Amino acid sequence: MSLKKKIGMGIASAALGISLIAGGTFAYFSATAEQTSSFASGYMELTAKPTELIDLKKFKPGDYATRTFKLKNDGNIDMKNISLDTSYSVTRDGAPVDNALANKYANSIKVMFLDNTSGDKANNIIDEMTLLELRDMTPEQLAERLEWKWSLWPFPGYYAPVEGLKAGETANFRVKFMFEETGAPQNDLQNLDLELLWTFEGFQVDGERR
Numbered sequence: 001m002s003l004k005k006k007i008g009m010g011i012a013s014a015a016l017g018i019s020l021i022a023g024g025t026f027a028y029f030s031a032t033a034e035q036t037s038s039f040a041s042g043y044m045e046l047t048a049k050p051t052e053l054i055d056l057k058k059f060k061p062g063d064y065a066t067r068t069f070k071l072k073n074d075g076n077i078d079m080k081n082i083s084l085d086t087s088y089s090v091t092r093d094g095a096p097v098d099n100a101l102a103n104k105y106a107n108s109i110k111v112m113f114l115d116n117t118s119g120d121k122a123n124n125i126i127d128e129m130t131l132l133e134l135r136d137m138t139p140e141q142l143a144e145r146l147e148w149k150w151s152l153w154p155f156p157g158y159y160a161p162v163e164g165l166k167a168g169e170t171a172n173f174r175v176k177f178m179f180e181e182t183g184a185p186q187n188d189l190q191n192l193d194l195e196l197l198w199t200f201e202g203f204q205v206d207g208e209r210r
Contacts (some may be wrong), residue, residue, distance in 0.1 A: 045074040046082065046165075046202040053198075054177060061186055064178035066114070071200060072170040079165045079202035083139030087197045088131060097192065105192050107132040112176040113146065125176070131196065139201070165202065 049070050056065060073079055090102035112128040127146055134142070165171055 042077040043075045044077050044079065044202055044204060046079070046200055047072045047074050048198075048200055053175075056177075059179050061108075061179050061181040061189075064176055066174065066176045068172055068174045070170050071165060071173055073165040073167050073202065075202075076167050078167055078205045080205040081143060081164055082200055082202045083143055084134075085139050085199040085201070086131065086134040086137075087199070088135060088194055090192055090194045092192055101188065101192075102194075103132050105189050105194060106130065106135065108180050108182070108186065108189060109194070110178045110180050112178065114174040114176055130180075131194070164205065 049072070053069050054065060054067050056063070071082065088102075088106055090097050090105055096102075107130045109131045110128055111131060111134060113126045115124045115126055129137075137145075
């Protein structure tokens with residue numbers, strides 16, 4: 001055998017040896033495990049029906065009207081409490097009136113919060129205040145006031161909107177509006193239109209260990 005062939009075979013044998021040694025270093029046991037996580041946030045949705053609670057024409061001192069509407073939690077998270085914010089605008093013949101007159105008219109309209117009795121049962125007045133008073137109260141102040149009032153009744157938590165509302169549940173909310181009769185001339189309050197906006201806001205229950 002020629003020297004060239006011997007050298008070639010030696011190099012090939014050395015390469016094969018290196019290959020076997022290198023391959024041997026990757027022979028081991030192994031195991032793997034995978035884990036995935038997902039976080040899907042819940043959602044909150046509050047609806048009030050009917051969207052237009054009351055539309056009174058020719059409203060005069062001494063008149064009153066009782067209405068019931070429903071608050072529903074259409075989300076998938078329970079609501080711990082629901083706040084109520086009040087705003088309004090007053091016009092005459094389509095034009096805004098000055099603040100003093102607007103507030104006087106709002107102060108003559110009382111809102112009476114009623115319990116949720118029905119049929120021939122009397123509607124007990126839980127609390128009452130004027131639209132002006134309601135507008136000037138923060139939602140937190142109103143919640144504290146009504147929560148204290150309603151806690152005096154046999155079934156605290158039955159009344160909306162102060163107490164919570166579970167996902168998918170509906171609560172009745174009954175109110176009575178009255179144009180207060182003062183016994184004195186109220187001629188400056190004629191031919192006024194008041195547009196009332198009530199904004200309800202639901203807040204989630206406290207976070208918990210999951």
